[in-house]
Ligand code: BF8
């Protein structure tokens with residue numbers, strides 16, 4: 286059944302031609318997609334949408350009546366404020382745990398390398414390794430990279446535990462912000478500690494003060510941003526290389542009709558890195574040729590895709606809503622998944638085609654997938670085994686079912702902080718000067734997912750377009766990077782779409798007005814850049830003309846990101862309502878009260894045209910606060926809310 290795609294104009298579901306064509310195919314072939322399953326779920330539970338349901342114990346499940354007529358308290362006596370705050374804290378913890386456990390996997394790989402337990406991987410950025418070791422107080426004199434790797438891994442493991450008073454990377458935070466966290470009691474101590482404590486506090490009968498619960502939610506988020514995710518990013522750079530600007534392509538057109546196509550999907554680049562190498566193995570290439578293929582073509586999906594695009598120039602097939610559709614091209618021979626954002630539905634769709642789904646992490650199994658467990662000690666062997674499976678599948682293709690709907694779009698990626706500062710000539714000063722002079726009004730991170738509740742990519746693309754048109758530099762990560770890449774915002778020629786000031790800066794530097802910073806753990810690159818700008822100017826992060834936006838978010842990880850971005854002092858606009866509106870107190874705290882506490886708040890605005898104005902007004906306000914030339918925020922007209 287594909288009711289949604291038949292009842293609704295495809296144009297209302299997505300702005301992308303590749304998505305539209307594949308949805309037509311889904312309709313013809315009676316294949317359910319995420320859009321159909323959303324429709325089957327409607328109307329979704331109103332209590333849950335408001336955050337007013339609780340199943341934290343067996344006296345429940347309970348719910349609070351938002352209209353004030355039915356029960357106002359759960360069986361234990363928890364009111365709307367407690368229930369909403371507890372649910373939000375658990376969501377943050379789940380997101381922070383996901384990013385941080387990914388960070389731990391990379392960290393353990395660093396340890397295995399240092400201990401000489403694997404030869405499949407090595408330290409590729411010895412200088413960055415030394416720099417990090419210095420931050421951790423490790424004496425690197427006379428030590429080989431592997432010895433430093435082992436020492437650093439050992440120290441970083443302490444960041445996950447409880448023995449430290451604070452995470453080491455908190456030292457990167459501007460001092461005034463550290464003081465704010467200290468005063469509030471939200472300095473992140475241990476990554477696992479804050480996550481475990483979040484679960485503890487939200488057990489029945491522990492933390493019953495919604496403000497206190499939410500503050501710990503922020504601390505848990507900070508343990509992700511300045512902890513687990515930051516470790517993931519920094520160590521991925523050490524092991525796989527710090528990204529540098531490169532040109533690539535994206536959308537479903539990245540598939541090659543006459544080659545073995547393998548999609549690498551998920552978040553952790555460890556395994557996919559060996560697959561990239563295995564795909565160049567002469568024996569496997571020969572085998573592919575014997576099967577009638579002209580080569581082995583890798584494409585990325587979601588954040589594993591972003592990691593590989595940033596460092597290995599593997600083109601992206603798409604974002605999270607494309608994972609079923611890429612199989613429907615009939616040209617995908619294998620989908621290799623690690624973890625996070627991989628819909629259980631991919632194996633259902635794969636059953637209708639010849640595609641082999643290969644799961645690789647013991648913590649992320651799929652009943653209908655072929656499981657090839659990742660083991661860092663046998664990395665290359667596993668990489669070859671997986672590529673071999675994909676090559677075998679090429680022979681099972683049904684030629685008349687192959688349909689690759691579009692040509693790929695050119696785009697640029699690879700903008701690590703190091704690369705950005707490098708492009709600026711070695712210091713953030715030129716960027717600061719451009720902001721001071723008003724050529725660039727400010728900078729905004731447009732990040733996060735696609736969500737089938739939102740017309741695919743419309744939020745990302747519209748918001749980004751309005752910001753760059755108004756001389757606001759945009760940095761993107763995760764699925765927002767795919768949306769903007771597909772829209773043509775990420776080539777140097779896109780400077781033409783920017784306002785005159787930003788356009789001139791981009792042309793002088795040969796960069797696009799929208800910079801791809803990487804995967805979702807790479808949102809920490811935004812933190813590092815923001816801290817560098819703040820330290821350069823001698824101010825706190827909340828004084829800077831910066832903002833964040835997640836126009837189409839769906840994931841618990843996005844909530845954790847929102848928590849650490851706001852707690853770090855950056856105003857953030859969400860395009861999808863979080864499940865908090867059952868408690869006006871929680872909403873007031875997050876949308877207003879936090880301003881006096883951490884100097885930043887959340888806003889929710891589903892219309893990207895209006896979100897752009899909220900952000901532009903905020904940026905002008907911050908410019909005025911810094912004593913820079915600034916427009917009166919109220920002089921920027923707010924468009925009428927779109928009827929929907
Ligand atoms: O971590 S943006 S849909 S792929 S959660 Fe997932 Fe969202 Fe995409 Fe990457 Ni991030």
Ligand code: SF4
Pocket residue numbers: 339340341342343344345346347358359360361362363368488489
């Ligand atoms: Fe109900 Fe309280 Fe148990 Fe939640 S913790 S399910 S509100 S009794």
